[in-house]
Amino acid sequence: MAKKEVMQGNEALAESALRAGCRFFAGYPITPQTEITEYLAAKMNDMPDRAFVQGESELASINMVYGASGSGARAMTATAGQGLALMAEGMSQLADAQVPAVIVDVQRGGPGNGGTAPSQGDYNFVTKSLGHGGFHAFVFGPSTVQETADMVYEAFDIADEYRCVVMIMTDGMLGHLIESVELKPYRDLKALPPRPWTEKGNPEGRKLQICGGQPDIELEKARRIEKIYEKWERELARVEHFMTDDAEVILAAWGTVARTAKTAIRKLRAEGHKIGLIRPITIYPFPVAAFAELDEKRVRHLITMENATPAQFHLDVKAALGGKPIPLSTYHRGMGSELSVEEIEEQLRGLL
Amino acid sequence: MEKSVLMGGFGGQGVQTCGKLLIYAANEEDKIATFYSQYGGAMRGGTSNCTVITSDEEIGAPNKKIVDYVVAFNIPSFKKFEERVAVGGTMIVNSTLISEDMYTRKDINYVGVPATQISQDLGSPKVLNVVILGFFCEYSGMVEPKVAQEVVLKQFAKKPQFIEMNTRAFETGVAEAKKAKKAKK
Known part of the structure; x- marks a missing residue:
């Protein structure tokens, strides 16, 4: 009996996300990402306490992720090129409200529609700022199917710990590559790290309210988040x-x-x-x-x-x-x- | 030691499935392996190809141009990929469709298996890729034919009516490869 399973990069990513405790996925198909959406569509709604939604667009999908994560669920979306551009506003909102999410970019050509062939052209967009206003996501760049699976598994923990967006950047080549992979076990959904800051079951409410237009509060928050980036750069860079x-x-x-x-x-x-x-x-x-x-x-x-x-x-x-x-x-x-x-x-x- | 094979044919001939069965078998042997297929206009009647590499250490490029083996299911793949066989490597051809007078290189080996004819004799063109898989495993030794055969049977576990025909297809492929190896000696 083989020690490992043979899986395509996109499928291994989707399965590993489920094992990491992803409870909510909203997304819209786009080549070369579609197998992630397909895999989760086939499986997720039959699993207890999980939900899959095919959004009417990427814009809708990222906002569903925002809502799901804000009310307590580990949430993910996956897209490519143009889809990620449509999500920019939502990702910026996530950053402002410090709502964690895992977002996958299976890169294809660009700018504009580009082609569906593999590309690394979203590098600046993803590493410098995923949207307006200036902020960082934690960004993994896997190079094997095994790394893809391991990184998405870890991504949910990093997202929860720092209340940030964690990106997995693959491309059409890695998404469609088939290799052997050893998957980690299913996390017990009831034993995931607590999320005391969510709106779900919070009697005081409004914990996630964004205080736009109050410079003192905004600056204090921005400096606090900047310290997180400094810590990442000091301690968490991998090579x-x-x-x-x-x-x-x-x-x-x-x-x-x-x-x-x-x-x-x-x-x-x-x-x-x-x-x-x-x-x-x-x-x-x-x-x-x-x-x-x-x-x-x-x-x-x-x-x-x-x-x-x-x-x-x-x-x-x-x-x-x-x-x-x-x-x-x-x-x-x-x-x-x-x-x-x-x-x-x-x-x-x-x-x- | 890396071994690589590029398979090509018409969409619908089962090229992708053949390559996938090969990597499943390699995994059963706990080998490190990759399967890569360029995506795009894949459709029935179009061209279809995939590259499978096995190794005992980490595999870098899953899509290298020059490979140890090319398996041509049809004429367009033969013409397109003949140049991609490494010097001293082997071109395996579906000899029902590809005749020896089409061979152009002197620095590689050619070996034919009448896979289309065999699959028709067995009663279904659908087992063409299983004939070729059996032939390839026995001829190249890239994976153990026995292991690959088990993988094929597992694929049809839910469709027992196809098991017999696929078993015969695989075994005929293996027998043809044994004949070809003997002829080479």
Whole structure:
């Protein structure tokens, strides 16, 4: 009997969310996210104390998530590109009211309608501010089906602990990739962390009332939330170092581009080249130290690669490098299909 | 050690299912494996392909261009993917539809299985992909044929009327591969 199950990225994500205690999902189908909605539509309404709603739009869906979470339920939605743009207003409201939610972006091409092929073009939108007014979500960038399942499972706890939006950023490639996965057990819905701040069963009421137009109160809250971001950046940023110990050429990439690159790096290592990969696992908080602490005497080139044009992730790496004298370049494409291992290898060979 | 196969055919020939059964079998053997299929205009009569990779360590690229094996279910896939077989690799063709005079490369091996003919003789073109799966597992050793056969049978657990035909399809594929291996020696 096999130790693991074989699942598609989107399905593993949906199943793992249920296991994490997701009680409410509202969403609207969009390629390449649709399998998440399909999976939950087929299963969730037959489970006790859970509800699935196909919203009439993404705008409606995010507001249903807002309502469900505000009244106590672990809630999630999933979308892609244009759908996420439609949710921006709602996500900003969630941030203002400090109502937690897990939101999945299975990235496709853009801007505008783009194509349905994989992309990493939502990077800036998601990591810098998910809506107007300025705020952060906690953002995971998985690169395998296993990581996707593990991260969504953990995302609900992080969302509850910090009363924030946690984003899972996959793409059409990872969403449709099939791999073996070991799923974590179902959480007992009655044993989930308490949510004393919700409106449900709260005799005083109005705990989630937003005090717009009262600068003193708003500023105090904004500073309190800013402290949370500082804590994330200090303590919760995650990164993978792949063959970097003695590397003279380092590639920085995230998500599916990073996993694809590993094949090229193994091949070049086997030929004796000192080459490695730095893969941010959380893309906000960004693992600044991984770049700030690079040894400029050893590393003679740093290249970023991403499936987006114009480059976005590159700018975070550049900022993290903080002016350190290591030559930095970018290879990025976007607008069509995933970066292939062959083109990644070719780009890396040019630096050897 | 990574092993990779690209399968291609018409939509409706069961290419996707064939690849999925292969990864299910690899998982039964606790191998690390990936299945990747580019999505888009998938429809009956259109082209359909998928890449399956197995390994004993983490798999990076699930969609690499050059693969150890290509399995061509039909002529368009043969023409499109022949160039993607690694030097010294193997092209497995559905020889009912693809004839030897179409082979263009000298640096790869070719092996044929009359899969369409076999499936028709067995009574249903639907078992074409199971014939090919049996052939592929036995010929490549990528997964144990016995394990793959169990996976096939499990798929039809709720439809017992199809078990016999699929068993025969799988076993005929395996027998053809044994013949082909002997002929190669």
